[in-house]
Amino acid sequence: MYQKELNALKRAGRFRQRKVWDKDLIDFASNDYLGLANNKTQLQKALNLLNEYDTHAPKASMLVNGYHEIHERFEQTLARLNGFEEGLIVGSGFLANLSLIEALIRKKDMLFIDEDYHASGMMTTGLLADRVIKFKHNDPQDLEDKLKNFRGVGRKIIAVEGVYSMSGALCRREIFEIADAYEALLIVDEAHSSGVVGEKLLGVFELYDIKPHERHIKMGTLGKAYGSYGAYILASSHIISFLLNRGKPIIYSTAPSVIDTALALVNIEYVAQNSHSLYKEIKQHQAIVKEYLNIKLHSLILPIIMTNNEMTLSYQKKLEAKGYLVGAIRQPTVEKPILRIIPRLGNVENQLKSMLYEIKI
Ligand SMILES: Cc1ncc(COP(=O)(O)O)c(C=O)c1O
Numbered sequence: 001m002y003q004k005e006l007n008a009l010k011r012a013g014r015f016r017q018r019k020v021w022d023k024d025l026i027d028f029a030s031n032d033y034l035g036l037a038n039n040k041t042q043l044q045k046a047l048n049l050l051n052e053y054d055t056h057a058p059k060a061s062m063l064v065n066g067y068h069e070i071h072e073r074f075e076q077t078l079a080r081l082n083g084f085e086e087g088l089i090v091g092s093g094f095l096a097n098l099s100l101i102e103a104l105i106r107k108k109d110m111l112f113i114d115e116d117y118h119a120s121g122m123m124t125t126g127l128l129a130d131r132v133i134k135f136k137h138n139d140p141q142d143l144e145d146k147l148k149n150f151r152g153v154g155r156k157i158i159a160v161e162g163v164y165s166m167s168g169a170l171c172r173r174e175i176f177e178i179a180d181a182y183e184a185l186l187i188v189d190e191a192h193s194s195g196v197v198g199e200k201l202l203g204v205f206e207l208y209d210i211k212p213h214e215r216h217i218k219m220g221t222l223g224k225a226y227g228s229y230g231a232y233i234l235a236s237s238h239i240i241s242f243l244l245n246r247g248k249p250i251i252y253s254t255a256p257s258v259i260d261t262a263l264a265l266v267n268i269e270y271v272a273q274n275s276h277s278l279y280k281e282i283k284q285h286q287a288i289v290k291e292y293l294n295i296k297l298h299s300l301i302l303p304i305i306m307t308n309n310e311m312t313l314s315y316q317k318k319l320e321a322k323g324y325l326v327g328a329i330r331q332p333t334v335e336k337p338i339l340r341i342i343p344r345l346g347n348v349e350n351q352l353k354s355m356l357y358e359i360k361i
Contacts, residue, residue: 013309014330025325026351028341033196033300034278035346036227036267046263058255062089063244066255074265075232081272082202084212084234088243091256093191093221093231094120099247100187100219100233101159105131108154112146114138116164118189119333138164140174147182156184162193162204166334168301170197173208179215185239187217194218195225196282196300200275214238226271228264230256278345285343285352292356302341303329304359312337324355 009015036042050056053069060066075087090096097120105111105128113121116137125132133150136142138160147156158179160171171188179186190203198206203220205212212218214236222230233243243250271278286297295302306312309330316328316339327340341359343352 031224162190
């Protein structure tokens with residue numbers, strides 16, 4: 001039924017397939033930035049925590065009786081660590097962006113969104129009709145021009161990422177200042193910055209020493225640095241209360257997985273307790289990339305731009321043959337195809353060096 005479309009994707013080198021990769025490949029592709037995804041001590045801690053409770057499944061929406069004490073503990077821990085009034089656990093980052101953008105931009109409001117924002121946010125803007133303006137990627141001047149020209153009477157809401165998922169670029173600090181100057185709500189998607197940037201690994205708010213206030217909203221995922229699955233939103237109690245009343249994926253969906261929340265909770269506590277040594281390790285991995293490729297990383301995402309989709313796949317294959325797995329990210333996900341390499345802490349320094357040596361030659 002869709003053969004013509006599938007053939008066209010194949011011809012353009014855009015055909016996607018899922019695959020169980022050889023487990024012996026050294027993983028430089030995943031977002032498991034801190035290497036927690038195979039830490040069995042942490043898994044056991046989560047299972048022990050879960051066993052303290054009679055119920056281990058969410059059973060129903062959070063607004064019926066799916067809200068578990070582990071969800072509550074998770075939300076309170078994360079809000080306290082990040083200096084936000086309240087937290088809200090959500091099923092996934094995709095659903096968190098869908099909830100935020102669909103619920104918060106009301107009639108007469110305007111969303112100002114970075115043109116490179118994640119697909120989950122971009123897709124949701126399709127529900128907003130004319131209540132959305134895209135600004136140039138990470139460009140404070142363009143954002144300010146667009147805010148200045150907005151003549152509407154409604155709220156202004158800005159959406160940016162802390163670290164952009166494909167380029168690894170850090171959100172510019174000026175964007176926080178502009179949001180304040182225009183009294184705009186600021187949504188920061190910290191999927192790739194939480195657990196990676198800032199001395200306590202708390203993300204860009206910490207990195208830029210910005211004390212969260214009532215117009216700040218931070219969201220992040222649990223499927224990356226925090227080695228689990230799910231997501232969270234941190235904001236003022238007022239905004240969280242509004243999302244609980246208007247966020248459709250929050251209201252009309254079974255509460256997030258309790259086991260994944262337990263794992264995220266013990267992992268977040270682990271990161272908080274070990275942030276000093278993890279931070280040093282991240283800096284060391286970034287220094288190795290600088291030494292081998294002369295590229296200064298601000299995150300743990302190393303994009304290598306490729307000429308076309310075919311070349312991207314062939315480089316990925318070449319590295320696979322040497323025992324390394326890297327991401328081959330092609331159009332339309334990115335404008336220019338890239339090898340997306342993650343110098344994650346799950347690999348020791350010598351493995352990183354040998355992989356970078358293969359890239360260099
Ligand atoms: C920036 C960003 N936001 C949101 C998401 C979606 O998060 P999740 O995988 O938890 O659905 C992703 C990718 O997974 C992402 O890279």
